[in-house]
Amino acid sequence: MSGPGSTHPEEVPPTPPTPAFAHASEAELSRILDFYAVRWEYEPHVFPILWNTDGDVLESFAPDFYLPDLDLYVELTTLRQKLVRRKNRKLRRLRELYPGVRVKLLYARDFRALMLKYGRLALADELSGTPGQVTPDRPYGEMLAGPFGLAGVERGRTVDGPAVSGPPGSEPDRPDSDRAAAAPPRRRRRRSGRRTSVAARPEIAADAGPTER
Amino acid sequence: MTMPADLRADVDEILLTEEVIEARVRELGRAISEDYRDRSLTLVSVLKGSLPFMADLMRAIDRPVRIDLMEVSSYGGTATESSGLVRILKDLSASIAGEDVLLVEDIIDTGLTLNYLIRYLRGKNPASLRICTLLDKPARRLVEIPVDYTGFTIEDRFVVGYGLDYGEFYRNLRFVGVLRPEVYSGQG
Numbered sequence: 001m002s003g004p005g006s007t008h009p010e011e012v013p014p015t016p017p018t019p020a021f022a023h024a025s026e027a028e029l030s031r032i033l034d035f036y037a038v039r040w041e042y043e044p045h046v047f048p049i050l051w052n053t054d055g056d057v058l059e060s061f062a063p064d065f066y067l068p069d070l071d072l073y074v075e076l077t078t079l080r081q082k083l084v085r086r087k088n089r090k091l092r093r094l095r096e097l098y099p100g101v102r103v104k105l106l107y108a109r110d111f112r113a114l115m116l117k118y119g120r121l122a123l124a125d126e127l128s129g130t131p132g133q134v135t136p137d138r139p140y141g142e143m144l145a146g147p148f149g150l151a152g153v154e155r156g157r158t159v160d161g162p163a164v165s166g167p168p169g170s171e172p173d174r175p176d177s178d179r180a181a182a183a184p185p186r187r188r189r190r191r192s193g194r195r196t197s198v199a200a201r202p203e204i205a206a207d208a209g210p211t212e213r
Numbered sequence: 214m215t216m217p218a219d220l221r222a223d224v225d226e227i228l229l230t231e232e233v234i235e236a237r238v239r240e241l242g243r244a245i246s247e248d249y250r251d252r253s254l255t256l257v258s259v260l261k262g263s264l265p266f267m268a269d270l271m272r273a274i275d276r277p278v279r280i281d282l283m284e285v286s287s288y289g290g291t292a293t294e295s296s297g298l299v300r301i302l303k304d305l306s307a308s309i310a311g312e313d314v315l316l317v318e319d320i321i322d323t324g325l326t327l328n329y330l331i332r333y334l335r336g337k338n339p340a341s342l343r344i345c346t347l348l349d350k351p352a353r354r355l356v357e358i359p360v361d362y363t364g365f366t367i368e369d370r371f372v373v374g375y376g377l378d379y380g381e382f383y384r385n386l387r388f389v390g391v392l393r394p395e396v397y398s399g400q401g
Binding site for chain 2: 031032033034035036037038070072074104110113114116117118119120121213
């Protein structure tokens with residue numbers, strides 16, 4: 001609330017730091033969630049899914065998003081369908097070990113359908129697979145100059161650490177996804193969330209762009 | 214997109230004929246009339262897609278009904294203006310406080326819009342709030358929302374007609390059909 005003498009009618013919560021998305025499709029999904037006022041956190045938890053006989057974690061899985069209000073994890077992959085076997089296996093393992101954890105896996109075709117729904121189909125190809133990777137050599141800033149002008153998508157941000165190249169159509173392995181992790185599920189540094197106080201106040205506007213179907 | 218030359222030619226397959234839709238809407242109307250037999254009801258339609266469904270459904274209900282319309286913005290502005298929040302472009306014309314409200318949707322897929330609308334409408338303190346949708350596409354669901362009345366559960370295909378559009382066209386088709394992929398992939 002505003003105090004006496006305050007120059008602002010109400011206090012605006014500080015903008016949470018924008019996470020460094022590993023893939024442009026994740027940034028796009030975060031904006032969709034923001035648009036519909038769904039709170040999210042980016043890779044907040046790491047779930048160990050494979051241990052050696054000494055109990056050391058050999059493999060873990062960090063879903064891309066956690067939606068706290070829905071208690072739902074969302075993993076987005078824009079890999080071509082035939083290349084998602086590894087991710088499917090990890091997800092299957094996660095569900096076996098953590099049956100109470102709800103995870104929704106969005107495949108490339110789901111992301112494409114989402115883009116079609118929002119009239120941004122051309123963007124789907126630009127943001128999918130290898131073209132959508134954010135690397136030190138190809139930061140978002142450079143992507144802004146692309147044919148679909150990704151202005152507003154985490155300008156100039158790059159992934160933390162070096163990108164790992166994969167086969168055509170693949171995404172880089174997440175540096176943290178397969179790394180040994182602490183006790184399950186490990187809470188990671190929360191990287192972002194929706195400012196719900198803003199979202200709870202719908203605005204009425206005459207020029208707000210496209211409308212629902 | 215450019216104006217379609219032939220609406221019907223752009224449809225790959227008719228999923229729901231006019232007759233099938235009509236029969237199902239009558240059934241929904243009967244069920245709703247029965248459930249609200251001792252109460253009046255406010256139907257809230259979300260523009261623009263649910264307009265034909267709303268028009269037919271309200272006439273299939275034989276209880277006293279009020280109607281109201283809402284319109285909300287959709288994600289998908291241009292790249293330079295796509296940030297921001299969903300906006301209420303047209304709000305309810307009258308208070309729904311203490312009213313029994315039935316939200317009438319054309320299609321539910323991700324559930325993101327509906328989730329937003331439910332939160333918004335609950336803030337207006339209706340006595341009850343239920344959901345009626347013509348089409349349900351559960352394969353796309355991100356937000357699980359219990360739906361009280363469903364016309365048809367459909368598979369994961371891009372459909373147009375009976376209010377549903379692509380690029381603002383095809384709404385006036387009297388059936389629900391699957392749009393040819395060439396139309397939206399720019400190859401047509």
